[in-house]
Amino acid sequence: MNAFLTARLRRVIRRHQWRQLSYRLAVVWAIAAAVGLVVLMVQAQFGWSSLYSFPAVAALAACGAMLAVRRSVQERPNTRAIAHTIETAYPELRGLLLTAVEQLEADDGGEGSYLRYRVLQQAVDHCQETGNWRAAVPRLRVRTADLVHGAALVLFVGTFWVGRENWRKAGGGVGATMFAARGLTVSPGDTTLERGESLVVLARFGGALPAGVELVVNDGSGPARTISLVKSLADPVFGGTVPDVATDFVYCIDTKGERSRDFKVTVFEYPRLVRSDAELVFPGYTALPPRRIEDTRRVSAVEGTQLSVTFQLNKPVATAKLVARGKEKTEIPLAVVDGKAVATLSGFALTVTQSYDVKLTDAEGRENKSAPPLVVEVLPNRTPELKLISPRGDVRPSALEEIAFEGTVWDDFGVPAYGLAYTVAGQETKVIELGRTVAAKVKQPFAQLVRLEELKVKPDDLVSWYLWADDIGPDGLVRRTTTDMFFAEVRPFEEIFRESQEMQGEPPEGQAGSxxxxxxxxxxxxxxxxxxxxxxxxxxxxxxxxxxxxxxxxxxxxxxxxxxxxxxxxxxxxxxxxxxxxxxxxxxxxxxxxxxxxxxxxxxxxxxxxxxxxxxxxxxxRETSVTKSRNRSQGGDNQGDQRELDGLDLDQSENRYETKRQANSPPSPERREQNQVLNRLQELSRRQQDVNERLKELQTALEAARTAQEKEEVRRQLKRLQDEQKQMVADMDEVRQRMDRPENQSAMQEQREQLDRTRAEAQKAADAAGKGEVSQALAAGTRAQRDLQQMRDELRKSSSSEFSEDLKEMRNEARDLAREQEDISKKIAGLDDPKRKTLGEAPEKDAALNQLAEQQKRMSELIDKATQLSEQAENSEPLLSRQLYDSVRRIAQDDGKAVKDTRQELLEQGNLTRSFNERLKEAEKREGSGKALELTKDLLQQGLLPQAGQAGRRAAAGIDELRKGVERAVENVLGDDGEALKLARSELEQVTDQLTRELAQGQPGEGQRGAGEPKTPTTDAPGQPGEGRQASTEPNPNGTPSSEATGGQPDGQPGDRRGQTQGDRGTREGQRSLAGGGGGGERGEARGADRLEELLRGDRRPGAPGAGYGGPITGDDFGAWADRLRDVEELVDQPALRDAVANARERARLMRQEFKRDLKKPDWAVVRLQVLQPLLEVRKRLGEELARRDSKDALVPIDRDPVPGRYSESVRRYYEELGK
The missing domain is CATH 1.20.120.660 (IL-4 antagonist (De novo design) like domain)
Structure with a gap:
């Protein structure tokens, strides 16, 4: 009985112990899994890794499990606790089982009493009745414990499964030690990086430093690369760089066999526009075929054109749109295709000129870093250009004369018909059709003769005429364009002109008759x-x-x-x-x-x-009184009267008092546009030549490359050249847009077509460079460069006068020749100085002889060129021809006289040998130029230094006279270049002021120096107060502040300006009297006439508000700023100064390009050094040149020399103190 009850109790105890063991093991596995997760988090966050991290956790978990099992095995069962649990589960026992357990524990081996037997018997019976007391420890609780245990075990195993790879990598080296002992931290660890950027890896050690640290990079495409990390001074940090990251890769830190875990770098890209191809479908009235322009971001087309653009992107995007620049920010959505790196704009009708930004957004929400522009220039459908060559303006023919009409007609899309319309006052207008069907962009000449006799006009009749032409308007309908109306006032057959006996400047007001x-x-x-x-x-x-x-x-x-x-x-x-x-x-x-x-x-x-x-x-x-006036332009509204007056032979002699010379008028907008296009073509030609030279170098380097690294470097440089070539294509598109402007359309038709061909060659060069085909890129680039140079030469030749280029070149040569001769004379004088005689005279003497020989050669070439130009200009420019001939003849006479005088002086001094005398006689008889220079060279060879110095000074005087003669001749054709230099200096002042203000904004605290970089004062020409310059408070180089005002004159006579002002006012009043009538008129009438004149000139236009300031490098006005520098280049003749301005502008362009691409502010110190300082130096040189050219009669300070550089800052501070 005892044994049976004990067996039943043990079953319950076993179930209870198993449930407890399951829970204990579940706790162990759960704690171990939590520790493993913490290790994984530390590794992911800080890059810490250890070979023994997971084994240690596993060992701890095993120990915990063993302890739990051992405790369960060794733990002595508590029978009473189990009995109590059974009693709780079965209340009907009412303490029976507890009594039975006590009887069992008190068993002494005897039979015991009947009471004991009955207690045990009842407990056994109850156990049998209830199925071994299964309800005390239900099977559900046991299974629940088993499930909890299983879940914890799965979590533990899963944690180890996740960390198995890190543990395997950490234990990759045999005998590896723990990095944790060194406290290694790797930055940035696992990260993302933009494609093309460089990854900087830092390894920081908290303990002992290893002897060497390497970065192992593996992108999966080949063997792993190893990069040595460099220690940072005293810091326990090793660093290195992975340049130009292109693909995903993993990396780790290796210290001679000890390796960290692998870190992953994920590469991403911002959406970016690679290229854009435009297709234009022109309106039907243009009769133009569709046009495709590859890789362009500038489009010019006539209004009504349908524009389609295909944008090639670097990756597929979620959305793409065009955002208009301006206040409204109009958005135009672009069509995108899922999975394709393409966005399209289809059938967009061009109505207004607009610039758009291309905005891209990818699936991750990333936007393109910089929005590339798409410039759409809409050209109006221009009306035909009708130019009347003859007659010019109104005429006064007789009733028997014939009027010959000659002119041209031009239209951008063709002219169906054109003609002439004239009207005799009081009669019907007669329309004459002169021609039909003029092709597009063809300048068609025409001629028509109108016989007034056939019109039966009489004296004092009025005949008016105008030209007309039809074309197709934007609406597709025919529209008619007419010119201004001109008049023919039929004059009487007899007109009487009587000469007045007094000569005056202007007729007194109030004396005019009816x-x-x-x-x-x-x-x-x-x-x-x-x-x-x-x-x-x-x-x-x-x-x-x-x-x-x-x-x-x-x-x-x-x-x-x-x-x-x-x-x-x-x-x-x-x-x-x-x-x-x-x-x-x-x-x-x-x-x-x-x-x-x-x-x-x-x-x-x-x-x-x-x-x-x-x-x-x-x-x-019918009778007119004529008075000869100095002001030839007085009353110049009637050209017919002026032509008749010019033909009169007046008794009074001409007033030969010299009048004030006026400055040349500024260039017309058409001429300025031509200069801008010329300058851009020259710049593109130079840049293309530079690219070609670098392509040649890369071709040689590619052939010589042996290793993969060398070839990769060549490809990298080729990629940069491709970007430069693409930028040139974009700049060509900008020039093409400029040529499409209305003022250039008819004048640059051939150049536009040639530029399109050149652009195609430049595009081929860019595409070939992108494919690595260096030879093809070089061939296409060479053709593009040759076409650009040819285009520039042809355009310059067509836009300049017949002799302007030759004259400019000859003037520069004459000035260089005079400066060089002055230096040679100083050298010869130095050789004759007794204090300087040394053993080293021979090299200086040989150098002077070589310079004289070169001078003689250049002198002969200049004389030949002047002679040839004089002969060529004899018919077209007789004044130029005569002045050049006189200059050449005078230099020949001066040369002959110099030889004769020198021969006589040598004879008187007893230094004339027989052989030298014969040579001088032959020189006197010989034709040609350069005799004085040859004589100087011969005297120097003979050792006659004083005589050589005298001959050199005579030669210098002759060359200087030649220079003056050439400059006078050039002035008659091109005008005085002094005005051009003043304009160039004024432009440079404004350009440098803009740049200085931007520097002040970019460098707070530096702005007070400002154009202050004119710490070196400008060498403005003093004594030229009234030349249209702005007032300046900068100190002059002589140390006195310039007081440029608008009241003086170049000759130092301030009163002349006042007289001129009064005269101009009088002239204006005379013009206003056309509306005001006789004795001066009323103010309202004059105002009405002025408004009428404004209407006739077309000046009634709303005033544009002033634009806000924007820096030339980082603002929006770089184009206008660069255009002004190009104007300066055209105004300056000296090659060194032109090159300095061009180089500064090119550096500014590159800085602007980097700013737009990288969105980083430029290095202002570099801007100051490479852009501002060269421009200030050019401005200073221009001031010095103007000071040298000042009139000798002007009131100027005695010392014209500029302030030396080392004293300029002191002079500036001195005048600042005076100003306070």
Whole structure:
């Protein structure tokens, strides 16, 4: 009985112990798994790795499990606790089992009492009835414990499975020790990196430092690379760089067999535009085929063109759009295809010129770092260009003359028909068709003869004409374009001109007779006709209403003057004519008032205005009093009168007092555009030549490369050349857009076509460089460079005058020759100095002889060139030819006289040998130039240093006279280059000021130095106060502050400016009197005439608000800033200065390019050194050159030399203190 009960209790105890063991083991596995996860986190976060980290955790887990099992095995079962558990599960026992357990524990081996037997019997019976007390430790609890144990075990095994690779890598070397003992930390660990960037790896040790540390890189494409890490001074840090990361890779730290775990580097890319190909579908009226432009970001096309662009990207993107630059920020979505690195813009109609930014966003939300621009320039469908070559302006023919019309017609897309229309006042307009079907972009000449006799015109009749041409407008309909209206005033067969007996500068106001007032009124009426005709031609302009009001007011003023003059009329003919004038003017005024609402009334107004003008012509006097005036341009509105006056032979002699010379007018916009295009073509040619030279070097290097590393370096350099070539293609597109501007379209048609071919060659060079085909890239680049140079030469030749280039070159050669001769004379004088005689005279003497020989050769070439140019210019430029001939003849005479005088001096001094005398006689008889230089060389060879010095000075004087003669001849054709230098200096002042302000913004605290880099004061030409320059407070090089004002004159006579101002004011008042009538007119009338003149000139346009300041390097005005530097290059003739400006501009362009590409501010110290300082030096040199050219009569300081560099800062501070 005892044994049976004990066996049943043991079953319950075993189930209880198994459940406890399961929970204990679950706790052990869970703790071990948690420790393993912590180790994994530490490794991932800090890069720490150890060979024994996971084995240690596993060992600890095993020990914990063993302890749990051992405890369960060795633990003595608590029978009473189990009985209590059974009693709890079975309450009906009511302590029976506990009593039985106590009886068992008190068993002494005897049979015991009946009570004991009954207790045990009942306990056994209950056990049998309840199934061995299974409810005390239910099977569900046991299984739950088993599940918890299993889960913990799985977690533990899973943790070790995750860390198995790190543990294996950490234990890769045999006998490896623990990096944890050294406290290794690797930065950046696992990371992401942009493609093409460099990865910097730092390994920091907290304990003992290893002898050497290496970085092992494996990208899976080949064997692992090893990079030695360098220790950082005293810090326990080793560092190294993985350059130009292109693909994903893993890396680890290796210290002579001890290796860290592998770290992974994931490479990503920002979305980026690789290339964009544009396709243009032109409107039907252009008759142009579709055009495809590869790899471009600039598009020029006529309005209405359909633009399609394919954007090749470096990776697929989620969204792409074009964002317009400006206030509105209009967005144009681009179509993207999933999985393809392409975005497209299809069928975009071009209406306005706009610049867009290409915005890209990839699937990860990354945007392109810098948005590349897409510049779309929409060209208007221009009206035909009609140029009337003959007659020029209004004419005054007789009734029997013939008017020969000659001109040209040009249109960008062709002209269906063109012709001439003329009207005899009071008759119907006759339209003559001169031709049909002019091809696009072809300048078609035409000629037509109109016989006035066949028109049966009479003296004082008015004939008006204009040219017309039809073309197809943007709406596809035919539109007609007309020119300004010109007039032929039929003059009488007899006109009387009487010469006045007094000579004066200007006729006194208030002394003009009635005939003069009638003439002025007629001139005003003609201006009203021209303004009305302009309104007829442009009825849809935005200022139409205001312009009609101006013309109406002017007609009302003319009517008032006519009424005033009509009251003075005495004869019946005059009264009748004035009545007709007033009637027609009133009719014209009424029609103009109606035209404000109905533009059709303008034609009726125009007819009435012409009738009034014809009546005024009949009122003009037939007898004219003529006074010779110095101001030839006075009253120059009537060209016909001026031509007739020029043909008169007056008794009074010409006033030969010299008048003030005016500065040359600035170049026209057309000429400036040509200069800008020329400069850009020259720059592109030079850059292409540089690229070609580098391609040749790379071709040689590629052939000589043996190792893979050398070939990779060549490919890397080739990639940079490809980028440079692509930038040149983009710059060619910019030049192409400039050529497409209206002012350049007709003048640069051939150059545009040639530039398109050149661009194709440059594109081939870029594509070949990208493929690594160096020879093909070099061949295409060479062709592009040759075409660019040829294009520039042809354009310069066509845009310059016949002899301008040769004259500029000859002037520079003459100046160089004079400067060189001055230096030679100083050297010869130094050789003759007794204090300097040394044993080293021979080399200096030989150098002087060589220089004289070179001077003689250059002198002969210059004389030959001047002679040849004089002969060529004999017919076209007779004044130039005569001046060059006189200069050449004078230098020949001076050479002969120098030889003769030197021969006589040598004879008197007794230094003339027989052989030398014969040579001098032969030199006198010999034709040619350079005799004085040859004589100097011979005397120097003979050792006659004083005589050689004298001969050298004579030669220098002759060369200087030649220089002056050449400069005078060149001035007659090109003008005085002094004005060009002043303009160049003024431009440089503004350019450097812009750059200095940007430097001040980029370097706080440096801005006060400002153009201050003019610490070296500018050497402005003093004594030139009134030359149109801005006032300057900078100190002059002589140490005195310049006081440039606008009140003086170049000759130092400030009063002249006042006289000129008064004269100009008088001239303006005389012009205003056309509207104001006789004795000066009223202010309102003058204002009305001015507004009418503005309307005729086309100056009525809204004023543009001033643009805010933007730095040239980092702002938006780099293009305009660079254009001004190009203007300076064209204005300066000295090659050294031009090269300095060009180099500074090129450095600025490269800095701007780097800023736009990398979005990093430039190094302002480098900007100051490489851009600003060279420009300031050029400005200083220009000031010195202008100071040397100043008039000798001007009031200038005695010392013209610039302040030496080492004293310039002290001088600047001195004047700053004075200013305080």
């Amino acid at each position: 005939g003069e007032q009638t003439k002025k009124l007629a001139e005003l009426q003609k201006q009203i006709i021209a303004a009305t005709w302009k309104l007829v031609r442009t009825p849809g302009s935005g200022t139409f209403g205001a312009d009609v009001t101006v013309v109406t007011q002017s007609q009302a003023q003319a009517l008032q003057q006519a009424e005033a003059e009509a009251e003075k009329a005495t004869g019946p003919r005059g009264q009748a004519l004035w009545a007709a004038v007033i009637k027609n003017m009133e009719n014209a005024k009424g029609q103009l008032e109606l035209a404000a609402k109905s533009p059709e009334a303008l034609k009726a107004a125009l007819t009435a205005e012409q009738a009034a003008y014809q009546a005024l012509l009949k009122l003009q006097a």
